[in-house]
Amino acid sequence: MIKTDIVVIGAGPTGLFTVFEAGLLGMRCHLIDSLTKPGGQCSEIYPNKPIYDIPAYPEILAGDLVEKLLEQIKPFSPGYTLGETAEKLSKSGDDFVITTDKGTKVSAKVVAIAGGLGNFEPRKPNIEDLNVYEENGINYSIVDPNKYKGKNVVISGGGDSALDWTLVLSKIAKKVTLIHRRNQFRGAVDSVNKIQKLKDQNVLDIITPAILKKLNGQKQLESIDISVENEIVNIPTDYLIPLYGLVPKMDVFKSWGLEIEKNALKVNNALDYQTNKEGIFAIGDINYYPGKLKLILSGFHEAAIMCHSAFKIVNPGKKNFLKYTTVSGISGFDGTKKEPKKSQVNSFK
Ligand SMILES: Cc1cc2nc3c(=O)[nH]c(=O)nc-3n(C[C@H](O)[C@H](O)[C@H](O)COP(=O)(O)OP(=O)(O)OC[C@H]3O[C@@H](n4cnc5c(N)ncnc54)[C@H](O)[C@@H]3O)c2cc1C
Known part of the structure; x- marks a missing residue:
């Protein structure tokens, strides 16, 4: 059994960025994806198409965006189970246990479903x-x-x-x-x-x-x-x-008792993108709430919010405060450190 803090289902851009946001808060992630490589739709459908609406990148190939995300999350050493589909959900004490179609088991206090279109098929x-x-x-x-x-x-x-x-x-x-x-x-x-x-x-x-x-x-x-x-x-x-589009397949998540609306997982967007089951969040293209925009940047934003709620479940009783990375730097689980550059911070007099 693989044990982690957050089991992330889906290694698309949303799932990958979740590892980073969780890492900033000291939480470890394990990613599961049916595809044999990370990147979701960006890697599978359009790796060589330029994207123009990623903040601060006037233009970036979808495949290069995935490479950048993988580089960004490397210090937080996520676990990967690729080429396997998350199929079953059970509980063991306080932990959820996800079992894949090949029998791999991952246990965690929090489940982040970043499954895009579900197990999509053309x-x-x-x-x-x-x-x-x-x-x-x-x-x-x-x-x-x-x-x-x-x-x-x-x-x-x-x-x-x-x-x-x-x-x-x-x-x-x-x-x-x-x-x-x-x-x-x-x-x-x-x-x-x-x-x-x-x-x-x-x-x-x-x-x-x-x-x-x-x-x-x-x-x-x-x-x-x-x-x-x-x-x-x-x-x-x-x-x-x-090229007739993709058929979303939500069967797996339906069988876990999660509420579905508009063929997506219904979440509480006023708070933290939690589904109807406490501890199970849905972020990125897979979720639905009024006004939802199925864009990569929405997934990034939802991942950040979700991780702050996940912190309270993983670390009951502990408080966490939002820290700018310019101030806190980054302490990777692999020992790498990016220190804030104090000399370059302007202070008020
Ligand atoms: C042609 C095209 C062009 C696009 N252009 C843009 C653009 O310019 N700008 C923009 O912002 N967005 C664009 N998008 C949309 C963008 O790609 C999606 O919003 C984004 O990929 C969503 O990321 P995600 O991580 O939520 O889901 P996905 O990228 O769909 O990744 C989800 C992953 O979850 C996996 N998964 C699902 N169910 C399971 C399961 N049960 N077990 C294991 N793994 C599972 C899937 O295999 C997949 O890899 C475009 C999409 C397409 C198709």
Whole structure:
């Protein structure tokens, strides 16, 4: 049994930053994630896309943000159980015990659920033989855009992901074709205009309204048939990338007796993002409260508030005061120290 102060379910940006905020208050964390690497959506869905709304970073690649978070939390030596899904919740005395699908047990006084969309799955097209080509030409996310160099790529979808990746891959792939079942796209107007311009310059193709009909190829995908205004059109395709969004899966957390609202975990946002069970908090994309914004910076803020409440549960009777890191410095559990620079502090006279 692994013992810690806070067991954090989900190693996305919110879960990672929780380790830092907990560390400042002297609490240790153990992270569990179903994925085999940390970073959540940033690593899994869009590592090479720039993010523009992280405070103080005018632009940062999602993958680089994860690297920075990992560097920031390193002094607080979190434990990691990766590639395992938190499945069961039980109690042993005052501690919660989380058991994963592979049988790993982690016990802690506090549970921080930073599970994003739950165990999300890509929404898949309804088409025959999908499973035959899933490892051989069909991708639901783009991890390394360079994989598509010199390839015929068909992107299917009408939202921001489909539009953004069409723009990115049109610079890399041999040919990109964007297909969508409607004539209108849901994504940003600016992206639609850029794509239309590239189409006019013969850089890429757009086919609408188009419906996926058939996947062709010997083991490896070679082409797809689509129906366009009742005619079947064949498109040579090395990679088909359906980008229809993600299906949130909240089943695990539902089974723990946690209240769900709008397919997310309902929390007390007036106080500390605690769920209906004392000691179990939900932070980041996984929670719901009126006015919730599913943004990385919301997760960071919620992690800080939550950790101050967790301190009282982990250290009953002890008081903690908010200390600026400029004043307190950082004392890592690994022995590293970042001292405040007194000489640089201006004092009032
Ligand atoms: C294409 C795209 C672009 C985006 N651009 C921006 C942007 O520009 N700015 C911005 O602020 N936000 C952006 N977002 C949203 C942002 O990525 C999310 O708000 C952020 O990832 C939420 O972080 P999180 O840590 O709460 O959840 P996630 O990143 O979703 O991480 C949750 C983790 O929990 C794990 N997990 C879930 N359930 C379990 C379980 N039972 N056991 C173990 N592990 C579990 C998952 O595997 C996952 O790794 C974008 C999202 C997408 C898809």
